[in-house]
Amino acid sequence: MTAELDAAITRAFRVESGQVIATLIRVTGDWDLAEECLQEAFALALRTWPRDGVPAKPGAWLTTAARNRATDRIRREAVGAAKLREAAELHVPAEPEWDESGVHDDRLRLIFTCCHPALPLEGQVALALRTLAGLTTAEIARAFLVSEATISQRLVRVKRKIRTAGIPYRVPPAELLPERTAAVLGMLYLLFNEGYSASAGTDLLRPDLSAEAIRLARILASLMPGEPEVLGLLALLLLHDARRATRVDDQGTLVSLEDQDRGGWNTAEIAEGTELLETALRRGVAGQYQIQAAIAACHATAARAADTDWAQIAALYGELLRFVPSPVVELNRAVAVAMAEGPEAGLELVDKLAADGALPGYHLLPATRADLLRRLDRLGEAADAYREALALAGTDAERAYLSGKLADIS
Template sequence: MTTDLDTAITRAFREESGQVVATLIRVTGDWDLAEECVQEAFALALRTWPRDGVPAKPGAWLTTTARNRATDRIRREAVGAEKLREAAHLAAAAEPEWDESGVHDDRLRLIFTCCHPSLPLEGQVALALRTLAGLTTAEIARAFLVSEATMSQRLVRVKRKIRTAGIPYSVPRSELLPERTAAVLGMLYLLFNEGYSASAGTDPMRTDLSAEAIRLSRILAGLMPGEPEVLGLLALLLLHDARRTTRVDEEGTLVSLEDQDRGRWNAAEIAEGTEILETALRRGVPGRYQIQAAIAACHTTAARASDTDWVQIAALYGELLRFMPSPVVELNRAVAVAMAEGPEAGLELVDKLTADDNLPGYHLLPATRADLLRRLARFDEAADAYRDALALAGTDVERAYLSGKLAETS
């Protein structure tokens, strides 16, 4: 029973904390106060839910409790009539206020606030991951390869900038949307990937983040229906999500794309994603998300793995490099070239990446090299490369998969 309750509380935190924090930021205008009151609400849940049971609507319970905590704190700290009026407003606040954009989703407002052009890019990403995805400061610090203390200071500075610059908690007017679009799309993609990675066993409690990213992308597509990259992102998320449940088997082992059960892929999401992608491409303004969605469509619309058009995928990765000149894209292109032209052609590209040392610590580089060497029957070299990849892998699921591949080389 205790385990079930702990799971319910953990799930409530993963699923509801971002929304509750976003709502508290809207009604208080104070990021630190909002986060602290939400933490207090969860602490109270830990004390009272074992006695009273889990509420039918945990999110509503947490929002009300956190808002009451904020009201009490403002009243205790009140100096003069203005603070008392603020507390009275907060106590009455329940529904989001309408703004000129007509968008009333607190999380989307929060994304646009984080993506204000006056904020540093790293600060935008870190703040969104902290408030939207519920990542701890330590987790964000690891993602940025900095110390927890350094990341904590970054978060303090960016929140201070929002407060002192008076950056509004709102979706901007339509003429101001383009200057934030790229950053907002990047945030939504990060949010989706956090949940998508969880679907492969890294943290089952975070899988809901993928659905949330898709939901917010739909809202954004409605807000900006003429922006092809917004449609491209939505298409990409749907096409990826269609394969989510087949990425691991019943034992929790990673399943490669070519070995996944295509009959279990979500046909409705594939059809919708493909249709949205075609709408975006007809605009004739290509971009990174549309190209990635086109690559995903090449995979998901192939009836069998052997039907995959690897020549087209390799060409698309070449095009993607114009928009995203990164070694990760180059590595993905090398895989596609290997599938289209043979493992030797792909290995030549991978060896160049290895020599350039542009992906230090990235386990997929030696893992890809190992796979190509194995396909060329160079088993001793493949085994060494798999061991290199194992030393860099970050999760048990990844290590189990690589260990299985290493065993195939002996």
């Protein structure tokens, strides 16, 4: 198999697997069967694409192949005329039937199914990462810092719960949307970030996942136009995505925010995100995504890095802590404080987090500390902190960035 073909198949799996499995789950109603048939379809692609070439529409090819596998499996396992009729009628309509919500998007239905309030939160997230982002069990385990066996058990339990409780595969009617809104927003942000940072893969960026998160957020905003947090999330995703092209240099190394070429930022996404944020804020009901979008807007609308209003950003992070009392937010606030008041003020906050044992295994804690020590000309301590961060970094791009910083002071 040529390198080009291997790359095409890998790309097809990453880009298409979420949509294919969402369609299969709708058609079969069986999560395990859908996953197994998806894997069989990719195995068939590995055998036939080298001979026949990559199809013009890989997703449609894979959906058809997986659907045929599902049909065969149901026929083999069928007992009685009713099951045989079910197998004979199995198909994927060109336009799926509309449910009560008026939405016929398979992946959005899948998100709402994953976010059903009867399912435990850790199970919701694991299932979404497995089905929507296409992560392996091992990759999800690394993201959660738990064993692969633990994630496997979570996936088995949550799929069993969906089956035994008869949880429907649909976007719920309007009156039930609010009870799942927070979980769905969190899931969309998770999906976007997986595409933005690609923590599970060797590539830095997965733009297909980020683009899909933005598309689904737009659908959700059309469903709930009066919900400020939905608008806030869409604004946040757009404002982050606007910087995508400048986050990595030609060698694949991360470029810090202050060093990014602002002329390469997407001005249309910045304008749309800012307008959405203003609309959300006029509703007068604050929330975590609106605050995060406001922070992103402070960065996106500054003409130069030197023009960034770090005092305002520090204040916004302080407000965000009311909604998300997380050590990650505290670390981000420490960075903003350092930029607004000086590295000593920021280092004091970072050292307190470290002393409290916050964020074990999180490479950005020692990386932030290293940067502040460097700015204070405490180069020996900074070098030690960079080495600690290097040992914890999860991607090649992160390691390359940290290695460069270490080399600069060595």
